[in-house]
Amino acid sequence: MSLKDKVAVVYGAGGSIGGAVARAFASEGAKVFLTGHSLASVEIVAKDIVSAGGSAEAAEVDALDEQAVDGHLRSVVDQAGRVDVSFNAIGIPDTGIVGVPLADLDVERFSLPIAAYTTSYFLTARLAARRMIPNNSG
Template identity: 35%
Template sequence: MRLKDKVALIIGGTSGIGEATAKAFAEEGAKVVVSGRKEEEGDRIVNDITDNGGLAIFAKVDTTNFEEVTKGVQKTVDEFGTLDILYNGAGIHDSYQTALDIEEEDYDQLMAVNVKGPYLAAKAVLPIFLEKGKGTIINVGSQATHVAGPGGSAYVTSKHALEGFTKQLAYDFGAKGVKANLIAPGFVETPMTEGIEEERLKDIPAQRAGKPEEVASLAVFLASEESNYMHGTSVTMDGGWVVGR
């Protein structure tokens, strides 16, 4: 029960790592708001959590729209009285397109989801955290946070940018009680990685893909009091893939 009585808003919580994180937070005692655009999937996850004795609700949110994000934050506060943890897990991929290949509108959409979305969510929750003098932000990066190759031009750029944003959050608000860190998962079995050739696994020292539940366990640690001296850190969980890059 490392997150007992905490309230967590999971952006991008309707599949993959976000779903696993929502369930892991609930198992650790947190009250969870699962947010995303897929209401049916959100309701399914909420039912899974409540059937196991947890507390959860769904909030339909387009993370690129500040009005919707603020409504999701307000719904969280209205339901549970406060907010302690923001998990920014929404993200989209660019199918490994180069700067020459990707269309401008696709580039803008990816940046809106992967970079602007976490900014809007942080902007919405920071007043609550600063008033309390305490709060946690967990951003979700990628192998592409550190190296080229795990995505195309837009994706790699976005994940590098998210690391910088995480560092700046820590720099600006760490002294005011806000803890901001980033998880950099590797090749994990999620809907985003479906169809990617298994040949990729040969470059991973662990010789396998990761599981969403493994990344979720790291998120629990970063959300808990155990990581309170970690600020602005990027934690890689990729089976060792980047060590040989």
């Protein structure tokens, strides 16, 4: 896989999966724009990528906030000219679910990750597609 000169946005880049994907994209030549709900963890991944010779920018973006995602993608296009890859690896850290027996779990807590993941995946993919389609990328 060669991503030389491609522009990739990784949502949830501060986590283990998102961070690994971001590092892999950068090692294959992509300019990566890393996002996360917490800037500190995303900056660590960005510093790793830059110190390995790659190109990375970090930003705090709530992938459940349509305006935040749209604004970030606008800034990516302003800086890099386009978006070629959008990868979503967000996580929902919710200690109210982890380890709770099914018999004790309420429907709201059960539904939270389902709603959050599908909403985030939809928003990030749709908004990226709006920028990719005119450039025949993605």
